[in-house]
Amino acid sequence: MNRLHVSDRFRLIDLALLLFISFALTMTLSMIDPDLPSNQPTSPVSCEFFNTSGQLPQELQVVNWNIAKEPLAKVREALHNTSVNLLVLQESAVDEGFLFSPGHRALETTGVALESRVSPSKVCHWQSFEPIMLTPKAAIAASFPIAGSEDELLVINLHGVNFSWLLGTWKRQIRTAALLAKSHKGPIILAGDLNTWRYERSRFIKQVAEELGLAQPAYVEDNRTAPFGYPLDWILSRGINWTEVSAPNAELSDHNPILATGIIVTTAAED
Known part of the structure; x- marks a missing residue:
């Protein structure tokens, strides 16, 4: 031997x-969350305003889903039995039918996307960057007129920074969304893959939600992806009475979708 x-x-x-x-x-x-000179941790928010005659119905069917770069045709097939008038996606490819904010760029560009049959009156974009690697994480916010109301629904779709261990970059990203929400007087949906995979992240989201008057819905079935016991995907809202919210198991992505049905509580439009 x-x-x-x-x-x-x-x-x-x-x-x-x-x-x-x-x-x-x-x-x-x-x-480390460095403020590297080549890229800001969070890019400035860029907004565009539009003239729109469309209006969202007060009855709302929402799907929030990180589709893990799967083709949108497969997503539509997976949702073919689901009535949806607001689709909120992360890790989505570009599609002409979606409002889109770019994030990761490799063989193809992916980011966050919103799809609605109604055109928005305002759309805002911004990016945050992973520490060290500088991989961009995208966010988008859009305001939609509501039928029979003087209010508009603000929808914020966010893909959270993942590797901000000390949470500086990630918190800046969340606070940017919070500033947009604070300036909005009507109903709000804040949704996305917020990457709340540990206690400190989950606690901060709940704290921000409380400050903004946003609440979590009650889930009939809650199979949200939670690799360390803390769900990654969220729907937070105010001004919406949810009648049924579930997160069923799905094979398409490594995230399970959130399916939410509710009624927007609005201020009646003045004659």
Whole structure:
């Protein structure tokens, strides 16, 4: 039997130590949220205004889903038995029928998307960037007129920064959405894959929601993807009475969709 020489044992110890140092350095870098000069942690919010004659009905059917870059044709097929008048997607490809904000760019551009039969009166975009890697995470906000009301529904769709361990970049991203919500007087839906995969993130979202007067719906079935026991995907709202909300299991993506049906509570339009 070959015996390991003392020098060989030391080489193995050196190798193990090198691997440990490399791992520790990687973990340390992942915890830093640097304000790198080449990219801001969050880009400025850019908004456009439109003339629109369309109006959302007060009865609302919403799907919020991170589709993990799956083709939109497969998404529509998966939802073929679902009545939807507001589709809120993350990791979606570009499609002419969607309001779109770009995020990750590789072989194809993916980002966050909103689809409605009604044209918005305002659309806002912004990006946040993963620390170190600078991978962009997209967000979009759109205001929709509501039938029989002087109010508009503000819908914010957000894909949360993932690797902001100290939470600085991620919190800036959430606060940007909160500022848009604070300036809106009507009903609001804040939805998306917020990447709340640990307690501190989940607690912060609940704190921001309370400050904005947003509430979570009660789930009839809650199979939201929760890799460490904390759901990643959310619908938070005010001014909407949800009649049924569920998160059923789905095979298309590594995230399960949230299906929500409700009625928008509005201020009647003046004659």
